[in-house]
Every structure is written in C-alpha cells, then in structure tokens.
Amino acid sequence: MARAGVTYHDIAKAAEAVKTQGQEPTVDRVREHLGTGSKSTIAPLLKRWRSDNGEAAAVSGLPNDLVEVIKSLHERVQQMADHRIEQARREFEALNEELRNELTQANNAIAQLTARQQDLENQAERLSKEKSEQSQSLEDVRVSLANAESQRDEALTRANDLKESVSELKQENRDIRDHFEHYQQRTAEDRQQEREQFHLVSRGLKDQIQDLQLRLSQADSKASELVDANEWLQRHTHELEQANAIQKGTLDRQVADIQKLEHQLNDASAKSREQQHKSEQLVDNIAALTSQKADVDKQVAVLSQAFETTKADLIASQNRVEVLSDEYKLILQEKAVIQGQFKQLQESLSR
Incomplete structure (x- = not known):
C-alpha cells in the first residue's frame, strides 16, 4: 500500500517532471522521483494521467497505437522484472533465514x-x-x-x-x-x-x-x-x-x-x-x-x-x-x- 499522502496530483506532478527531463514517465521513474509509494498504487494513477493528457504524439514517426503497445509491453516487462526481483529477494531471505536457523542449531x-x-x-x-x-x-x-x-x-x-x-x-x-x-x-x-x-x-x-x-x-x-x-x-x-x-x-x-x-x-x-x-x-x-x-x-x-x-x-x-x-x-x-x-x-x- 502507498504511504498516506501519495495522490493523483503527486503522480501527475512527478510524471510532468520526468517528462520535462526528456525521459518517458514510467512507474519506476515516477516512484524514484517521489521517493515513496508502491508500484501497484502508482501504475493506475500514472495510466490515468496519460489518459487525461491524451498522449498521442508520434515518436520518431511511429503510429500512436504502436507507441501505446510498446509502452504497454515495456511496462509489462518492467512489472515481470520487478516480480522476478521480488521473488528472488524472497527466496534469498528464505534461504538466509534457513541458514540462520541451521547456524543457531549448530x-x-x-x-x-x-x-x-x-x-x-x-x-x-x-x-x-x-x-x-x-x-x-x-x-x-x-x-x-x-x-x-x-x-x-x-x-x-x-x-x-x-x-x-x-x-x-x-x-x-x-x-x-x-x-x-x-x-x-x-x-x-x-x-x-x-x-x-x-x-x-x-x-x-x-x-x-x-x-x-x-x-x-x-x-x-x-x-x-x-x-x-x-x-x-x-x-x-x-x-x-x-x-x-x-x-x-x-x-x-x-x-x-x-x-x-x-x-x-x-x-x-x-x-x-x-x-x-x-x-x-x-x-x-x-x-x-x-x-x-x-x-x-x-x-x-x-x-x-x-x-x-x-x-x-x-x-x-x-x-x-x-x-x-x-x-x-x-x-x-x-x-x-x-x-x-x-x-x-x-x-x-x-x-
């Protein structure tokens, strides 16, 4: 859950700041800019911001639909990577806890x-x-x-x-x-x-x-x-x-x-x-x-x-x-x- 105080206004402001720096506003970049908030909370708010701003401009002459598909694919890959990282972290913590228990028993x-x-x-x-x-x-x-x-x-x-x-x-x-x-x-x-x-x-x-x-x-x-x-x-x-x-x-x-x-x-x-x-x-x-x-x-x-x-x-x-x-x-x-x-x-x- 997001920390109390993270709102749509904060997400919109952070996305504008990232975009001003010449980067594509993503969940990770917005979260890094805010310094707080979870990805499950930031993702729907960021999607709402994009819908409200009607981002349909072409990127390097590509159609808007293709750009949206690429962005969606990028976010999905990012989410999968985050999920794998979280899973690897949990496995590491479980293994570390097991090793600690064995060390305690020894x-x-x-x-x-x-x-x-x-x-x-x-x-x-x-x-x-x-x-x-x-x-x-x-x-x-x-x-x-x-x-x-x-x-x-x-x-x-x-x-x-x-x-x-x-x-x-x-x-x-x-x-x-x-x-x-x-x-x-x-x-x-x-x-x-x-x-x-x-x-x-x-x-x-x-x-x-x-x-x-x-x-x-x-x-x-x-x-x-x-x-x-x-x-x-x-x-x-x-x-x-x-x-x-x-x-x-x-x-x-x-x-x-x-x-x-x-x-x-x-x-x-x-x-x-x-x-x-x-x-x-x-x-x-x-x-x-x-x-x-x-x-x-x-x-x-x-x-x-x-x-x-x-x-x-x-x-x-x-x-x-x-x-x-x-x-x-x-x-x-x-x-x-x-x-x-x-x-x-x-x-x-x-x-």
Missing part, C-alpha cells in the same frame, strides 16, 4: 558440547581432589603401619628380654637345686643356714616373678594394642576398597559419557561437512571442539593412570596388613611359650 549444539566438557572438567577436578584425599589416607595408613611395626619391634625386644630373664631364672633354679642337693649332705646347722639362704633366694625369685608378671601384662597390653591397630587397618582397607570401587564406577560412567560425546561430535562433524559451503565459522568451531575432545581424552588417560596407582597402593597396604597379622600370630605363639615356661617355673618353685 551454535546450540556447540554450547551443549561445551557445557558437557565443562561438566567433565569439573568431574575430573573432583576426582583429582578425591585422589589427593585418598593419597593422604594411604599416607596415614603408612604412618600407622610404621608405628605398628615400631610397636611390634618393641614387643619383640621385650619378649626377647623376657626370654633371657626366664633363661636366667632357669639357670638360677638349676644352681639352687645343685646347691640344695649339696647342702643336704651337710650337717643340720648347714641345712638351717641353707634354708635361710634359700628363703632369701626365694624372695628374690618371687620379686623376679612379679617383675616377669608385670612385663607379661605389658606384653598383653601391647598385643591388644596391636590387635586394635590390625582391626583398624582392616576397616580402613575395606573403606579404601569401597572408595576405589566408587571411583572406578565414576570413571566408567565418564568413559561412557566421553564415548557418547564422541558420537555426538561425529554427528556434528558430518553435519558441519554438509554445511561447509554455507559457513566457514562452523568448521573453526568443530576444530576447536576436536581439540577440546583431545584434552578430555588426555585427562581421562591421566585419571586412568591415577586409578591404577591407587589400586597398586591399596594392594601394597593389604600385603602389609597380612604381614602384620602373621607377625601378630608369631607374638601370640611366643607369648604362649613364655606363659608355659613361667607356669613350669612356678611349679618347680612350689615343690
């Missing part, structure tokens, strides 16, 4: 992949923190094992001391028996003196027995502490195994997500190859996504290596716990032997 896909990559990076960072915490826990376990080994060494040293004390007591007991047999051959006075000496020695032996009992109770306490430490290590090892299983499950899920991202990336790459002649920018974005995928693959490789290292450390801790259990069993056996020897010594003294 940008959305890229944004989704970028967000997914950010999530993977956050998960990788969280796994790294968990690995650090587990490494610290393993270090605490190593320290606890070292303390347990130190306590075990102390218990072994004390057990050896107890063995030596028991051996000394046995030797003293044998010496006392030899002296006792020797003194039995003497007179009654010597026997009385020997009895007094024997009582003194017995009191000393009782003191030594009490000392041995105290040391034995201390060895029992240390053995109980070792049992508690062993139980704590077993519980901590179980917790580490559970944490390791959780970390493995998380890593498997991340690998599945990465494979899904690879499929999505392949689809996006195929679509990008189809639209390569439409947008060079999509090719650059896909190349950037490929580089980011390689970085994610590297991070996954690093996480896998860290998982294997954690698993090896866990196996080493389990081996240390088994060794500590074997050492604890040896201590219990040595304790039983000492108790048996102590019982024999008491029985020999009570005779």
Whole structure:
C-alpha cells in the first residue's frame, strides 16, 4: 500500500517532471522521483494521467497505437522484472533465514558440547581432589603401619628380654637345686643356714616373678594394642576398597559419557561437512571442539593412570596388613611359650 499522502496530483506532478527531463514517465521513474509509494498504487494513477493528457504524439514517426503497445509491453516487462526481483529477494531471505536457523542449531549444539566438557572438567577436578584425599589416607595408613611395626619391634625386644630373664631364672633354679642337693649332705646347722639362704633366694625369685608378671601384662597390653591397630587397618582397607570401587564406577560412567560425546561430535562433524559451503565459522568451531575432545581424552588417560596407582597402593597396604597379622600370630605363639615356661617355673618353685 502507498504511504498516506501519495495522490493523483503527486503522480501527475512527478510524471510532468520526468517528462520535462526528456525521459518517458514510467512507474519506476515516477516512484524514484517521489521517493515513496508502491508500484501497484502508482501504475493506475500514472495510466490515468496519460489518459487525461491524451498522449498521442508520434515518436520518431511511429503510429500512436504502436507507441501505446510498446509502452504497454515495456511496462509489462518492467512489472515481470520487478516480480522476478521480488521473488528472488524472497527466496534469498528464505534461504538466509534457513541458514540462520541451521547456524543457531549448530551454535546450540556447540554450547551443549561445551557445557558437557565443562561438566567433565569439573568431574575430573573432583576426582583429582578425591585422589589427593585418598593419597593422604594411604599416607596415614603408612604412618600407622610404621608405628605398628615400631610397636611390634618393641614387643619383640621385650619378649626377647623376657626370654633371657626366664633363661636366667632357669639357670638360677638349676644352681639352687645343685646347691640344695649339696647342702643336704651337710650337717643340720648347714641345712638351717641353707634354708635361710634359700628363703632369701626365694624372695628374690618371687620379686623376679612379679617383675616377669608385670612385663607379661605389658606384653598383653601391647598385643591388644596391636590387635586394635590390625582391626583398624582392616576397616580402613575395606573403606579404601569401597572408595576405589566408587571411583572406578565414576570413571566408567565418564568413559561412557566421553564415548557418547564422541558420537555426538561425529554427528556434528558430518553435519558441519554438509554445511561447509554455507559457513566457514562452523568448521573453526568443530576444530576447536576436536581439540577440546583431545584434552578430555588426555585427562581421562591421566585419571586412568591415577586409578591404577591407587589400586597398586591399596594392594601394597593389604600385603602389609597380612604381614602384620602373621607377625601378630608369631607374638601370640611366643607369648604362649613364655606363659608355659613361667607356669613350669612356678611349679618347680612350689615343690
């Protein structure tokens, strides 16, 4: 529709001005002169102006009817050209809109992949923190094992001391028996003196027995502490195994997500190859996504290596716990032997 204000008077004035310039008043020239108005509005008004002005003058000696036919043909050709131009413009706008929609979809896909990559990076960072915490826990376990080994060494040293004390007591007991047999051959006075000496020695032996009992109770306490430490290590090892299983499950899920991202990336790459002649920018974005995928693959490789290292450390801790259990069993056996020897010594003294 024509802009409000374009009237027949405006069309007539514009046609006169075009004609004054030595040009044939056409729809395009009148519209260009006015600077406004649509062709569908200008064409009937211009035709009315021509009818009112009775344009019948000959052009280069041609009949008026031929001139009108030529003008009509010219206007028809002009209208067809305008129609084709408008149609080409609409097709161009439709194609441009389609390309914009495809570009928007590609940008959305890229944004989704970028967000997914950010999530993977956050998960990788969280796994790294968990690995650090587990490494610290393993270090605490190593320290606890070292303390347990130190306590075990102390218990072994004390057990050896107890063995030596028991051996000394046995030797003293044998010496006392030899002296006792020797003194039995003497007179009654010597026997009385020997009895007094024997009582003194017995009191000393009782003191030594009490000392041995105290040391034995201390060895029992240390053995109980070792049992508690062993139980704590077993519980901590179980917790580490559970944490390791959780970390493995998380890593498997991340690998599945990465494979899904690879499929999505392949689809996006195929679509990008189809639209390569439409947008060079999509090719650059896909190349950037490929580089980011390689970085994610590297991070996954690093996480896998860290998982294997954690698993090896866990196996080493389990081996240390088994060794500590074997050492604890040896201590219990040595304790039983000492108790048996102590019982024999008491029985020999009570005779």
